[in-house]
Amino acid sequence: MSFQLPPPPPSEYAAAPANRTGERPRLARVALIAVLLSVISGFAGGVIATQLDQASRESGDETYTQVTAAPVVSDEEDADTSDVARVAQxxxxxxxxxxxxxxxxxxxxxxxxxxxxxxxxxxxxxxxxxxxxxxxxxxxxxxxxxxxxxxxxxxxxxxxxxxxxxxxxxxxxxxxxxxxxx
CATH class of the missing domain: 2.40.10.120 (Thrombin, subunit H)
Structure with missing residues (x-):
């Protein structure tokens, strides 16, 4: 006589969903494209800024003026200073x-x-x-x-x-x- 055991009851936990093979590669592709676009944009911005800087230097549009200020001393300032010194004293x-x-x-x-x-x-x-x-x-x-x-x-x-x-x-x-x- 042989006994057959009944099949086990269904598990309380649902089986994991089947792996969606198309989702991960798509996310990786989007991330790679975003990184590449950032690198290309940064490089292009640097090239443009360098070209503009060189063009402005070559055009000679910049004007430099040297300003030298000479100290101005008036009798009025001397009077104010001595007034302040007198008050402090x-x-x-x-x-x-x-x-x-x-x-x-x-x-x-x-x-x-x-x-x-x-x-x-x-x-x-x-x-x-x-x-x-x-x-x-x-x-x-x-x-x-x-x-x-x-x-x-x-x-x-x-x-x-x-x-x-x-x-x-x-x-x-x-x-x-x-x-x-x-």
Whole structure:
């Protein structure tokens, strides 16, 4: 007695589609044609650009002009320079260096900037971002080696201005000109 086994059940996975032999060669042919056209176009563009460049050089259409500028000094410029130098010299003792210890919640740091003495009794104008979040503010006056502790009287972040106060008297306050006299 012999037993025959039934044929196996059909597979759950469909058989792979038959290889389309015409599709791959067609794609390879299109890619090859595109590469060849790119190479030919690049070569032709280079030849044309070279020919145009040589033609423009041979025609002599280019004109070169050498320009030499001589320095011009007038009495007015000398006057302006001396005015600027006088103003800088006059303000030198009114300009201060400001340093602030800052904490932003994550780390400690230091901000530095400059300021201007606006009153002889210790009011100093600076930028608000220099003292924003400061735990301590120090001011160093021109010619001094040690800073003086200052406190922030007011700050306007929108205009980036801050007014500081130090315990000092007889400071050299900056002299501001009237707008019409400048």
């Amino acid at each position: 006059r303000l030198a003792n009114s300009v201060v260096t400001i340093s602030s210890d800052v904490q932003d919640g994550f780390s400690d740091g230091e901000a530095t900037g400059t300021g201007v003495v606006v009153t002889s009794n210790g009011e100093i104008l600076t930028n608000a971002h220099v003292v924003d979040g400061a735990t301590e503010v120090r001011v160093r006056f021109a010619g001094d080696t040690e800073p003086v502790v200052a406190r922030v009287l007011a700050a306007d972040a929108g205009n980036d201005l801050a007014l500081l106060k130090v315990n000092a008297t007889n400071l050299v306050a900056a002299t501001f000109a009237k707008p019409g006299s400048v």
